[in-house]
Amino acid sequence: MYVYGAGGHGKVIAEILKSNAVDVNGFIDQDISIHRLLEKNVKHTIEETDRIVLAIGANEARKKLFIKYHEYVAHQHFAHSKSNVSDTAAIGIQTVVMAGAVVNAQARIGKGCIINTNATIEHDCIIADFVHISPGATLAGNVTVGEGSHIGINASVIPGVSIGKGCTIGAGSVIIKDVPDSTTVVGNPGHIIKQGD
Template sequence: MRRLAILGASGHGKVVADAAQLSGWDSIEFFDDAWPQCRVNGAWPVLGDSAWLLDHLSEFTGVVVAIGNNAVRRKKLVQLREAGALLATIIHPSAVVSRHARIGAGSVIFATAVVNPFCEIGEGAILNTGCSVDHDSRLSDCVHVSPGARLAGGVTVGDESWIGIGACVRQMINIGERVVVAAGAAVVNDISDNMTVAGVPARALVSK
C-alpha cells in the first residue's frame, strides 16, 4: 500500500491530497503543528504534529510539504530530507508534463497545469491550477507559480519566488530569488532578488 504523509493541514493541503488521491496514492494522512486541536482536513485525518511525523517516517512511502509560504516550505523540506524522508512528487492526472521536463522531488503540479519540453523545476515547487511553464524555463527550489500564471519560453525564476495569480512573464526573462510578482502583472524586464513588482508592465513597489 502506498501511504502518503502531507505536512500542512491547510486549504492548499486539501488540493495536494486530492491530486495525490487522483494520481493513485492509497492512503493519505496529514500532520500539522496545530494538532491535536486540528484533527481533520477535509476528507483526510490529521494524525499528529511535525515531530510525530519525523519519528515515524519509515511508515510512509512518501512525504510532501503542503505549506504555501515558500521559505517555511523549504525549511520543512530540509528537515525532512535530513531525517531520511522520501520526498514525493504529486502530479494531477490532468496536468500535461513533457517527458523531456525534469521535476524536482517534493514538487506538486495541479490540475490542467502545463510544463513544456526541457523545463527544469526545482524541489518543493508549486505549479498551481491551470498555470503554464513554457520550453527551456528553469525554476529553482520552492518557487510557487499561482493559478493561471503564464511563463513564456526560457524564463528563469530563483529560489522561493512567487508568481502571482494570472501574471505573465515574457520569454527569456530572469527573475531573482525571493521575488514576489503581484497578481495580474506583466513582467517584461528582468527582476533582481528580493523585489516585489506589480502592474502592466510590472514595476517595483516602493514603500512609503
C-alpha cells in the same frame, strides 16, 4: 503517504495523490486543534516509517520543513493526472503540479516547488527550488525564476526574462524586463515597488 499540512493546500495535494492512485494515509499538522480533514485523521507528530509530501504554501516555511524532515519526504514529484507535463521536462522532488497546469518541453523545475492550477511553464524555462507559480500564471519560453520567488495569480512573463531570488510578482502583473533579487513588482507593465530585504 501522509500530507504534511492540514489546510486548503493540503486538500489539493491529497487530490493530486488520489488522481495518481496514491493512498493518503492521513494528514500531519502542528495545530493540535485539527483532528480530521477530508474524512482522514490528522496527527501531530511524524513517525519513523512515515513518508510525507509537504503541503505548505509559504516558500520559506516549506524550505525549512524540507530541510528539517528531509529523511521523511518522498523523493519524487507529484503531478495531477489532469496536468500536462512534457516527457522532456525535469521536475525536482517534492514539487507539486496541480490540475490544468502545463509544463512544456525541456523545462527544468527545482525541488519543493508549487506549479499551481492552470499555470503554464513554457519550453526551456528554468525554475529554481522552492518557487510558487500561482494559479493561471504564464511563463513564456526561456524564462528563469530564482529560488524562493512567488509569481502571483494570472501574472505573465514574456520570453527570456530572468526573475531573481526571493522576488514577489503581484497578481496580474506583466513582466517585460529582468527583475533583480529580493524585489516586489506589480502592474502592467510591471514596476518595482520594493527592493531589498
